[in-house]
Amino acid sequence: MTYCVGILLDDGLVLAADSRTNAGVDQIALTRKLTFFDRDGDRMIGLMSSGNLATTQAVVTQLQQDCDGCDGPTMMSVKTLFDAAQLVGDTLRKVLARDASYVQPYGDPNASFILGGQIAGETHRLFEIYAAGNFVEASDDTPFLQIGETKYGKPILVRMIRHDTNLVDACKCAVLSMDATIRSNLSVAPPIDLLCYRKDSLMPETYRRIEADDDYLISLREGYSAGLGELFRDLPQPPWLAP
């Protein structure tokens, strides 16, 4: 399994992905789930993937390979992020058309993606591409999108993220959301790949690989745990219970 979250803010974007890939509990490995397509001053695109690893690797590798010269549109030539989302969806459909029937006897061949970034000439945008190859776009009302093991990390996002949240708080929230998932589910694990993108910069502001022993991750986790314990103790007791 996997957990990836993308956050669309007035000030920019935050993308975060864990690194665990597994088939059952025996076959566990690390893999990078966040890939960049970027050229300073022209485009900064991040693509995160969840699902069958052979499928997601085939899609990402095909998209990368096509950038080195092909007749059709590529991630480095498309003019809008909408077109980039369509290209990811089309590539996913091609991979599934080739592989799905062979893979199904062994497991689920499907995959999904979060695509975020900015191309010169338009604003920064965030999309989720479904296994069917169709997609939805984030908005002020729906400022975050998740794929993979999404539920454990949702409550903190629901409470803290609005479109006008600043980038620093959104990074903090993304790490907390990831940590809640890591604590609850074995199939999600560090390192956490985190991209912070400031709008109109057209270059990665901060890209950080946060390892399990990262000082900031540990201080955030411990501060949150201790603070939550304190908050919990201070909350009112049920008045209808004898103490």
Add this chain to the structure above:
Amino acid sequence: MTYCVGILLDDGLVLAADSRTNAGVDQIALTRKLTFFDRDGDRMIGLMSSGNLATTQAVVTQLQQDCDGCDGPTMMSVKTLFDAAQLVGDTLRKVLARDASYVQPYGDPNASFILGGQIAGETHRLFEIYAAGNFVEASDDTPFLQIGETKYGKPILVRMIRHDTNLVDACKCAVLSMDATIRSNLSVAPPIDLLCYRKDSLMPETYRRIEADDDYLISLREGYSAGLGELFRDLPQPPWLAP
């Protein structure tokens, strides 16, 4: 969908269930998912259900009807909670054997249960009965069990519940876990049925139906939201990000 949680503590048990039942988004109703089998001084058993409503109602009604006189064991005659769990599993299997093949063309006929309580002569216990009719028991190491829409409400339980948590804190935590789920998922909704059972009392200590406008629910939710916001702001900023 549904969300039910059972917590096994040194001091007793907490059972909590939401009340929403739905088939799609059109057909929404309220239903009680927590049923008691109790006789003061002899037994106090709570049964919570999740899954296909026709299946769960058939199982619960059959269990109740059998208490009014049948040859085999009943929820009011079994000597241990282990036997009660087996009886629930057997009854579920009988219902599914009769209905499942007819229901499958329309949807999932399956159901699962949480059974908790105490029968005179043994200690208080907590079980989860799977759709297959088999079951597991909670222990000091695994002090809570969940069925239905379990993931949103798990992080707060993971952080706050241990076997030596007191009953009052466990009730508070159960309500918070329920509220996190209600906020994140449309298919889970109040009223919340909550049972607090003190071990060896062999009678319900507190049974409470918490409505959406309940003063305590609102004060807990608001206190938690405000406190979480404050905690979030006080947590350290990522040192590798410009402020």
